[in-house]
Amino acid sequence: MKRTRVAIAAMAAIGALTLGACQADAGDPDDAGGDTGAETTDGADAGDGGGDTIRIGIKFDQPGLGFQDGAEYTGFDVDVATYVAGELGYSPDQIEWVEAVSANRETMLEGGQVDMIFATYSITDSRDEVVDFAGPYFVAGQDLLVRADETEITGPEDLNGKNLCSVSGSTSAQRIKDDFADQVQLIEQPGYSECIQYLIGGQVDAVTTDDIILAGLAAAEGSGSMTVVGNPFSEENYGVGLPPGSDQCEAINEAIQAMFDDGSWEQFITDNTEGTGYTPNADLNPPTLRECAS
DSSP states (O other), X not given: OHHHHHHHHHHHXXXXXXXXXXXXXXXXXXXXXXXXXXXXXXXXXXXXXXXXXXXXXXXXXXXXXXXXXXXXXXXXXXXXXXXXXXXXXXXXXXXXXXXXXXXXHHHHHHTTSOSEEOSSOBOOHHHHTTSEEEEEXXXXXXXXXXXXXXXXXXXXXXXXXSEEEEETTOHHHHHHHHHTOTTOEEEEESSHHHHHHHHHHTSOSEEEEEHHHHHHHHHHHOSSOEEEOOOOOSOEEEEEEEOTTXXXXXXXXXXXXXXXXXXXXXXXXXXXXXXXXXXXXXXXXXXXXXXXXX
């Protein structure tokens, strides 16, 4: 069964992840750096439509968002990217997926290794000075993942005296301790796999990072034993990274708006977070598209 096979493969990969989403910028789950190994190709320029290929950067190791299982690519970012590429004139078999490690994304765009990036890529002022962005196509927020039968924890302020799991260097966990619950006990682990297993086993009471990342992890685990609290305490605008000076922003924004309007965006979220009880923050989603740089 396809969903079961993908879930098993996803759980095997979760252990390799670190919470770069909280180590550097929320929404950047592996800012550990390192070379992507991606090679440039002679693919068509994004937006030409009907060209040989379009090169799209995604995460390869983030269940529910961007995940590679052999020749199959799944996740919310993958679904959104496939839709946008279709609106630009590219069929799924014309998409060349390229691994976009967080620390290398600006370099990949500046160097022409990819035509665009969909990879939990938060729009920030510093990045705006280096590359261009379309979107945002989603607004995430740092949140909590708890056991499905948990009734006491409804937000970060309920964590005094509780054990909270995150990976080493988590700014999300430290924000909770500093701003909401100074008596929370922070349990640091090297990767998501340990946090998820600690939560299932009862050694910790919650796990923290971006809400849609938590939902993807819970969906990959597949048992329905975990749920996202749904009380985010930050805003992370996920945008489409583009090479500096790109002329594709308007076309991509039109595609994203079409996705919002025809119901595909909502379906993509449902497909990738099924069984977790997750719903996006309705006050922020679907997000308002920002104006493209002139």
